[in-house]
Amino acid sequence: MDINNYREIFIEEAKDNIKIFNSALLKFEKDPFDLTPVNDIFRAAHTLKGMAATMGYDKMTEFTHSLEDILDNIRNGTLKADKEIIGLLFKGVDIIEKFLENIAQNNLDTAEGYEILINKYKEYTKSGAIKLPDEINTKESLKEEEQELKIEEIILNEAQKQNLNVFTIKIILAEDCVFKNVRVFMVNRNLSEKGEVIKSFPSAKDLEEGKFGNTFYIAYITKLKAEEVEKLIYKIAEIKKVEINEIKKDSKEKNKTEEKQIDTLNLNLEKQKILSQSVRVNIEKLDILLNLVGELVITKIRLDQISKDKQFEILKDTVNEFDRIINELQAEVTQVRMLPVNNIFERFPRIARDLAVEEGKEVETEIIGGDIEIDRTVLEEINEPLLHLIRNSVAHGIEKPEERISKGKGKKGIIKLSAKRERNSIIIEVSDDGKGIDVLKVRKKALEMKILSEEKIKNMTDEEIVNIIALPGFSTMDKADKIAGRGVGVDVVKTKIEALGGIFKIENYPGEGVKFILKLPLTLAIIQALLVKASGNIYALPVIHTLETLEINIKSIKLIQGKKVIVLRDEVIAVFSLSELLKKKREEKDIIQIVIVEVRDKKIALEVDEVIGQQEIAIKSLGEFLKYAKGFSGVTILGDGKISLILDLQALLDEQNKF
């Protein structure tokens, strides 16, 4: 095949891909928090790499490969694209264009400066190039292999009884086979359809990781004959040679073992099914599984209800047992989705350090509770917000070394990143020992920016003022600074955390630092909720937002500036009727039930008709048509099969503009 015939079309399509690359990169530059364009950029780079490799342009392949690496890191969130990186990506397109020019004009595979750029990219990617498996000891020691594949007597006996054949198979792959582990996987797939692979050498783990030479051995039990097994394996490409050896029972040993034959021993129990110690599972499948568990939880609650209502004594034990199993199942499935927070925490010390260097500061990051586990979806979602908070601490919190010394602080600023579990929530805190938030400055700036009405701002306490920094568009920086002021602020963090059903708080210690607190649900699918009744309907309130429930006499509600409040332990708390918030008629009663909830860092007394109780609920989405309905974050099915809306109090209060 004369490759040069393809040069023209190669150049043409490469140019198309450069266009895609450029326009997606421009989009990305505008909003580096939106990673969708990165997929397009990645795909373009990937296509360019593939085409260059096919044409035999090794240098261009190497270059686009390193480009692809850095893009992959951005895409999966391990690398945050800042101005510099985006600049490097733009330079990358220029280099590809240079490559194409040289290829078009002189068929020369080169571009000025491409190596320098590759090295720069490599600084950002952990592992520069594709890591080849460590040098493998390909020396095939037959003895070891025999040892490893030794089949236990019990298995041989059982196989013979069931009329099955046992084989050890030596498989040699083609020398230049690239994805060896995929070939192993295919061999396993083909064989598993007709029998069982019970052992392998090297170990399954090594095979899975491609850590072997070109030869591997497996032990296989099947009804098939040797020729049929051979044929089955040869159906796979890149298999160079297959040697099959049937294992028969040694007649001498036969006598020995026959006496101690254990009939009841099931073959399946003894078999070491080696080739699948770990399974890759699509996260979507896990979601489905979790959903199903959610349905089960609902059914469980329903069953519970029925057995209580109808007084079925016999059912009681069964229901209890069912309850225990479902709880275990739920815990297990949830567990599978859990990842330690260190997965994202680990990168932050380095990032903080680099940022500090840029700012002429010194920072050390301490991590506490890195092994606390949280749902991977939640974890993915909080990566960005945490990064932003850390940037914030470095840029606005930590002082320059000289300033710190003059204040009697250590030269190095300390950022603490901690995670802890609190019942069904995870609390993540980002704190620094910097100068804290300058309340006066925020107050002044808020007035200048007219972010809220003058009257409102003047009446705010210092703690309330601090929360202004989480309002959209607020910034105390006069000019857009390099680190934190990229058009997104603490408000984005807050919105994100709240969207996850969490709570975001700021604690300010003037002169001593700031603490950002993120309270997050453990998982997003099944949560603890308080069921309340209002205007005849049952609503679910996520427990994460509730503080306590109480019963009060209507007379203890006071009016202050036309607003209803109650005084609870010397604290004045505004009262809202849930029925009224939902634009329904409120029931007039003397004794009313109140749920104290925490919304936007404020306590609110929510008047409800009845507090039913706490229960686990499985969150279902509102679906296409209702997804814009404000005030509800989802829906759940109750024990009696009725549907209950899950309240989103923040949105509900915003909607009423009562906040």
Place this chain on the structure above:
Amino acid sequence: MKTALIVDDTKFMRNMLKSILTKKGINIIAEASNGREAVEKYKEFNPDLVTMDIIMPEVDGIQAVKEIIKINPDAKIIMCSAMGQQALVIEAIQSGAKDFVIKPFQAARVWEAIDRTFQE
């Protein structure tokens, strides 16, 4: 004469494969440039063989494999993968693809994969 559907988002790669497959005596009855098109063309032409790129815009190759296998569980699909995509290739094979070849293509490898896929 066996028929084939070539799926790749670049004309360049499609032409490469076309030339390799034609030399093998395979009739290219259709081409597609993304997964969605691939499924449509598969329904329309019912080819004996499909070569499927993995990373493509809109609907990717793995999704397309899943769809095609739903239509015909015996469909003979060979994945075209770049280096370093082992995990995706395994996913494609789990989804029903029969084999894979690596880019840049070596004609002999492609032919071998086709031969073994058709081997009964």
